[in-house]
Amino acid sequence: MSIAEISARMDRALADAGRPKGAVTLIAVSKLQPPERVKAVLQQGHRIFGENRVQEAAGKWPEWSAQFEGVDLHLLGPLQTNKARQAMELFSTIHSLDRPKLARTLARLADETGHCPKLFVQINTGAEPQKAGVLPIDADSFIADARSLNLPLVGVMCIPPVDEDPLPHFRMLREIGGRNDLPGLSMGMSDDFETAIAEGATHIRVGSALFGARDY
């Protein structure tokens, strides 16, 4: 599906929800996609991309960022503290702030460099043991602690369990964001972004619907 087709579906979902056009940012998730597909989307004029791994992003994006003006990279996957410095240089926004140690590392590096990407706190809304993210019950105190470190928090993010209805997860995320004064809601992927938009998503992360299936 082209950027134009995804955008048309976003506009329709926004209109159905009574939300203004442009209220949602489309993050094109380019992880594990062949270069020619990513370049095709760059050539369609899109500039906001999401990657899961620092290493993969560092290997391919510097060249494309030099070629296409205004590239804006978002990190969506788990971040190891030993890659934090590199991530802070590559990404404008990190969607996966998920533990105190990472918060402390980012705060220390931000003090040192005078720069910090915008941050979403990842919430493990399904409380899945294998999944990254702060448990819903710990969300408020984690957010308060991150704020006390002066980190630039902009929102909350979730990845609902694969085999569940995403709706209650989107609603839970919106509640957590709302009661913590975090307006950004990073939720909704290829199969459910219209539902996420209906529930107030501000950032949707769309990979396979845009690029086709990933090559693992």
Ligand SMILES: *Cc1c(COP(=O)(O)O)cnc(C)c1O
């Ligand atoms: C891969 C990934 C996506 C995109 O998934 P699709 O189903 O291909 O749209 C979105 N968010 C995160 C965190 C991902 O890892």
